[in-house]
Each structure stands twice: as C-alpha cells, then as structure tokens.
Amino acid sequence: MVETRAPLRGTRTILGVVAAAVVVSVVHYVDNYVNYADYPVPGPDASVPAPSDTVVGLAWFVFTAAGAWGVWNLLRGRVVPAVVGLAFYSVSGLIGIGHYTVPGALDMPLWRQAHVVADIALGVTILVLAARLFVQNRARARA
Template sequence: MSYLRATRVLCWLLGVAFVISIVHYVDNYANYDDYPVPGPDASIPAPSAGLVGVGWFLFTAFGAVGLLLWFRRHITTAAIALTGYSVSGLIGIAHYSVPGAFEMPLWRQAHIVADILCGVAILVFALLAARYSDDLIPPAAKQPAPPRVP
C-alpha cells in the first residue's frame, strides 16, 4: 500500500472513530448512572464519570499526535501513538465484564460495539504501519538532507 492510500485509510478510520467515540463517551459521561457497575467484590473498580470524560481527551490527544507524526512521515512513532488511541475503543470491552451489560438498550450496545471495532481497526492499522513502515516512506524522504553550506 502506498503512503497516500494509507493516509486516506488512516484519516477515514480516525474520522469515524472520533465521531463514534464522542457519542460513546458523551453518553457514558452524561448517563453514567445508567451504566452497570462492578459489584463490591470486583478486582477493578469502575472509573468515575470524571475519569471517563478526561479519558476521552487523553485518548484523543494520542490520536491527534499520531496523525501529526504520520503527516511528518514518522511512521513508527505515529503507529505507537495510534496504538495508544486505539485503547479508547478497546477499553469498551470492559463494559461487558460487568453483570447487566447485555441488558443495556440496543442503541447503547451499538455505539459501544462500534467504538470497540474502531479500536480494533486502528490497532490493526498501527501494527501494519509499523511492520511496513519502510515501504510507506517514499524514497525521496529516505535520502539524507543535503549538507548545509555555512
């Protein structure tokens, strides 16, 4: 895959993931009490509504940094940041570790599952980009810069 085509795929993936994450995280934050929570004997406590809200901004920052690094053709470093962003969706799997998660309304299930799938897609993209980073960097970008004349 060429750098240009990979860039189009990345922009599309991030755009869809961004919109879905807004729906999911706003619903999770605004309707926090409607989500099932772990029982008192759970090994990991439920995050607070505030942590959910701050988490969205933190994860989205990873996505923005990943995209910036991608445009600067720092493919491997971008892949690392994009992997961080993918956790924004992948963490949605935790919803299904709590009893009662499958009783949530269908529309809520839909945005949670969509967010998880976006996380998987971005993670796969990041892993493939890191694996094939040499192929994604155009030959002209691989050549060292000409020496500076004082």
C-alpha cells in the same frame, strides 16, 4: 533532527477510520459521562473498580490527544511516533470491552450497545492499521 517522509500508503484509510472513531467516541464517551448511572458497574468484590464519571470524561481528551498526535506524525511520515499515538488511541475504543465484563451489560438499550460495539470495532481496526503501518515501515526500511 527527526526525519520526515511523504505520507505512506494507507494514510487516507487510517485518517478515515480515525475520523469515524472520533465521532463514535464522542457519542460513546458523552453518553457514558452524562448517563453514568445507567451503565452497569462491577460489584464491590471486583478486582478492578469502575472508573468515575470524571475519569471517563477526562480519558476521552487524553486518548483523542494521543490520536491527534499520531495522525500529525503520520502526515509527516514519522512512522514510529504515529504508530505509538495511534496504538494508544485505539485503547479509547478497546476499553469499551470493559462494559461487557460486568453483569447487566447486555441489558443496555440497543442504541447504547451499537455505539459501544462500534467504538470497540474501531479501536480494533485502528490497532490493526497501526500494526500494519509498523510492519510496512520495517519492510520499507529493509528494502
């Protein structure tokens, strides 16, 4: 049986950041899917091709499900699965860095830049919070 504990310190912060990330990711991923042709893509010589619009659309569901699973475990005090789910979910935002690896990304409209950058920043924040949760749990286990 998996041991459950009371929610850990910082849980409310993590929940708030994840909630903000979900809202921003909806805007970003819907825009990316619906306006796929408006986003810059790598050239034909690129080592990594651009994902299709279908992959972009489906990715949101995969990442968000992982985030929900991480939150579910966090609320049950199951730190390691929570950290895994949250860290995986953080990639939903971090992957936005890919937009800036191709020419023309800085030419996107300011409103698009804003949600892409916000998604990246929230991805970084979730990854940092997940790492902090992991470190706190290790320290707590040693005490």
